[in-house]
Amino acid sequence: MSHATHSNAALTPRARLRLARLIVDDGWAPARAAERYDVSWKTAAKWAARYREEGPAGMLDRSSAPRHQPNRTSAPMVRKIVHLRWKHRLGPVQIADRLGMQASTVHAVLVRCRLNRLAHVDRATGEPIRRYEHQRPGDLIHVDVKKLGRVPDGGGWRYVGRQQGDKNRAATAARTGAPKSRYHQPLVGTCYLHTVIDDHSRVAYVEAHDDETKETAAAVLRNAVAWFAERGVNVQRVLSDNGGAYRSFLWRDTCAELGVTPKRTRPYRPQTNGKIERFHRTLVEGWAFKKFYSSESARLAALPAWVHDYNHHRPHSAIGKRSPITRLDNLAGHHI
Structure with a gap:
């Protein structure tokens, strides 16, 4: 199974594994292996150390997000934002005004919760829409x-205008013998x-x-x-x-x-x-x-x-x- 890596990475996970194995399993010096893969010796040593500790699984990218984010919006405040979005369908500016927050912060929370678009919220219930998809073609x-x-002969009103469109409808209805509506309008x-x-x-x-x-x-x-x-x-x-x-x-x-x-x-x-x-x-x-x-x-x-x-x-x-x-x-x- 292949794994995507970030766009600026010098090595793919597969190349990292080969580099680390040269050092750990085959006994190459980090500087020699680094020259082989055109990276710094520190990079080569890093992947070798991670390979020793975690094996092939350690070659994958790790999240760069900090483990601790003290300024992140608190869970109770997130619940208030979500409640106002679900039940009242308010936008980030209105929610921010009610809660005394920055609209950009509210928008970031809504994006994280997949509520930034009202199309994601069911109009009837106010709940997030549950997307589903059957696994195989033909299941449903x-x-x-x-x-x-x-379309009447000569074109409809969207392209020829109301006046000409009405004339075209009347001519088409007369040709086909279609009955008129209860308001005596020609039908096509x-x-x-x-x-x-x-x-x-x-x-x-x-x-x-x-x-x-x-x-x-x-x-x-x-x-x-x-x-x-x-x-x-x-x-x-x-x-x-x-x-x-x-x-x-x-x-x-x-x-x-x-x-x-x-x-x-x-x-x-x-x-x-x-x-x-x-x-x-x-x-x-x-x-x-x-x-x-x-x-x-x-x-x-x-x-x-x-x-x-x-x-x-x-x-x-x-x-x-x-x-x-x-x-x-x-x-x-x-x-x-």
């Missing part, structure tokens, strides 16, 4: 539906994106449909399980919200037929399915509203390429800035 997949208004329909995310790898599978019925949801699940199987992933569980399609007997029977255990989130707790909620935001920003589309068909034509780029090329911050597909390591007998 998340499913959901993202609804998007269809809704695109239902059935999305599937693998919990471990973040690899995504997406299908666009005209509805979110139980039949469509069950068909998407079949297709997704087959798609993942082609890539060496055996799906074990599926997590959904409490939508009607996922509470149906058809969904239950389809899961049983595929050998997949269905699970549902707690009601009114979308955070439980947070990975797919975050993917939807990426999907909207990176594809749906990223650029001008002259029609819904033009936008849908760009979807497969975007999903491929997301899976194969886009660095994902939650998995070490790797692309999701690199985590599909179930191939060639892995995880058996």
Whole structure:
């Protein structure tokens, strides 16, 4: 197992071990071994002494932090800072004002406790968000539906403006014969994106449909399980919200037929399915509203390429800035 060392180190742990063994085991003089590795004789003697005392384990870097830090914020004060952050969602300046401290000190404590970003704190409970990740691809997949208004012929209002956008909607609705809303506004329909995310790898599978019925949801699940199987992933569980399609007997029977255990989130707790909620935001920003589309068909034509780029090329911050597909390591007998 290799260990990282700091950027200014003259020797890696492996080179330190070889240097120390030359002195201790082979009887070299420290000055001669130091010349061999282009370091000072004091450095060579230090690693030799540490090797005598601790063996190979002593070659690793040690923390440079002092053992005793008398000016560090006391534990009771840290608890007060954390309490104000959790329960009242205050920032460093407000907390510092209440406790008579420096805002920079409060910020340092929040960073140490991983509370410097409010995104780390659950809005409903005020508690730190518990991050989890299943160990293997296929252990759990998340499913959901993202609804998007269809793009009218000529483009939507985000790019052509409200006035022209309304004209485009009216013309498209007249062409397709779509009914008007109860406020007599022309409608162009809704695109239902059935999305599937693998919990471990973040690899995504997406299908666009005209509805979110139980039949469509069950068909998407079949297709997704087959798609993942082609890539060496055996799906074990599926997590959904409490939508009607996922509470149906058809969904239950389809899961049983595929050998997949269905699970549902707690009601009114979308955070439980947070990975797919975050993917939807990426999907909207990176594809749906990223650029001008002259029609819904033009936008849908760009979807497969975007999903491929997301899976194969886009660095994902939650998995070490790797692309999701690199985590599909179930191939060639892995995880058996």
